[in-house]
Amino acid sequence: MIRLLRPFARAVTYTRWLHLFMAVVWPAMWLFIDQAWWTPATAAVVLGLSGLLPAMRTVEGLQARLLLLGRRRDGEAPLIVTEPSATWADRGRIVLWLEVRLVLGALVSHLTFQLPLVTLDLVQAALGGRPAGSAWLSVQGHHWWYAVLAPLPLLLMAAVGWAGGELITRIALRLLGPSPTERLAALEERTEQLLERNRIARELHDSIGHALTVAVVQAGAARAAGDPQFTDRALAAIEETGRAALEDLERVLGVLREAERPVSGRPTLADAGRLLESARASGAEVDAELSGPLESVPGPISREGYRMLQESLTNVLRHAGAVPVRVRVAADDGRLVLEVRNPLPGAIPGPGRGSGLRGIRERASLLGGRAHTGPDAGDWHVHVELPVR
Known part of the structure; x- marks a missing residue:
């Protein structure tokens, strides 16, 4: 009742x-x-x-x-x-x-x-x-x-x-x-929102994660060395990396506030030099080979390529430490090739710790390319190929 x-x-x-x-x-x-x-x-x-x-x-x-x-x-x-x-x-x-x-x-x-x-x-x-x-x-x-x-x-x-x-x-x-057309438009809008959130999450993970990794490695190395000159260099590297991370954070927060998206302010492969210097300052022996007209690589591919390289170097510092690293970035034959190779660390990242590697593969897939990450001939190997045209 x-x-x-x-x-x-x-x-x-x-x-x-x-x-x-x-x-x-x-x-x-x-x-x-x-x-x-x-x-x-x-x-x-x-x-x-x-x-x-x-x-x-x-x-x-x-x-x-x-x-x-x-x-x-x-x-x-x-x-x-x-x-x-x-x-x-x-x-x-x-x-x-x-x-x-x-x-x-x-x-x-x-x-x-x-x-x-x-x-x-x-x-x-x-x-x-x-x-x-x-x-x-x-x-x-x-x-x-x-x-x-x-x-x-x-x-x-x-x-x-x-x-x-x-x-x-x-x-x-x-x-x-x-109507069916309106449902499709709403679905597309929702998809765009989810893609934007995922992109922002990857941006924060790569940028802030790299800055924190460099800061931790530099601080630990400076304390172990006990050398005032080395400590000064480490603090300078931490300051530069932190400043770049703050710029990235401010840009991402601007997007979250629905402000105008400052795409032009995002770093590209033309700025890869500062990533390599940051890794070297953290103790890694970086052997880099940059070839081809990287400045002419289309903006979206160049920006995402920069983030993939940043995440790869961050993983080296986080899991392998100060080890020799071979980096190759080449733009030729209508494609962009990015390779990072370093000796395998004592413990390979398990499934629960691979969000950065998954982000690399997702970025490559969204751009119509492919990415491979994993052990190869005794090294940890990251290989990415992206179509330039």
């Missing part, structure tokens, strides 16, 4: 009822003034023609959101759109919605007003009085058991109101909801 009464404790049940009443207010007023047979048909035609106006989708969408859906959680995708009609298919759905709402609203409204009159006639007949006769269901005779039947029309009225509200809401979700 409590489960049956639960819908009538929700405000949305009554706002849906009100929504059905509102559909027939002006046709009912028109019918009251002129009771000719053609009045309802004319009202339906006028209502259908109004659905061809683009703004009707906004008006009906706002009403349906407010009265049919009730309270919704923040961040939920809109189930009913409020943008004006953009295509004839949208206009056709609005016309169908208006006609269905008119018919269903007329039925529910008629029953809502008539069923209480039946209850009143049953009560009067049970008390020996004369029924008013205003209800469409005529009550004949005078019987005491009419009093037992009197609540049934009221219960039926409540059921009709609830069922009509549920039905009109389901119809609204079909006819006022996003």
Whole structure:
């Protein structure tokens, strides 16, 4: 019993009822003034023609959101759109919605007003009085058991109101909801947002991770060396790396604040020299070979190539320490090749610690290239190939 009464404790049940009443207010007023047979048909035609106006989708969408859906959680995708009609298919759905709402609203409204009159006639007949006769269901005779039947029309009225509200809401979700084109556009927008978040996460991981790794390695080496000159060089390297990381952090925060994206400020392979010097300052013996017109590599490929090289050198310092590193970056034959090779550390990074390597592979895949990371001939080898054109 409590489960049956639960819908009538929700405000949305009554706002849906009100929504059905509102559909027939002006046709009912028109019918009251002129009771000719053609009045309802004319009202339906006028209502259908109004659905061809683009703004009707906004008006009906706002009403349906407010009265049919009730309270919704923040961040939920809109189930009913409020943008004006953009295509004839949208206009056709609005016309169908208006006609269905008119018919269903007329039925529910008629029953809502008539069923209480039946209850009143049953009560009067049970008390020996004369029924008013205003209800469409005529009550004949005078019987005491009419009093037992009197609540049934009221219960039926409540059921009709609830069922009509549920039905009109389901119809609204079909006819006022996003069209296939709008769903596809929303999906593409959501995909772009997720890709942007992943890109920002990779940027922070590569930049801040590199800076912290260099700082830790330099600080540890300076403490072990006990040489004032070496300590000065280590502090200078930490300062330069930290400053670059702060610039990257400020740029990424600018993107998160939805400011203008400063793509031109992102480092490219033309700035690879500072990465190599940072690794050398941390104690690694870097043997670098940069060939080809790296300055002419397209911006997106050059920027992502810089991040891949940064992550590779960070992994060397983090897992292998001050070891010999061979770096080759070449731009020729319509492709960019990036290789980083170093002796295998004592412990190879396990599956749970490979987010940076996974980021390298994801970057390469998004750019239409490929990347291989793993042991090779006693070394740890990172090999990336990206199409330049």
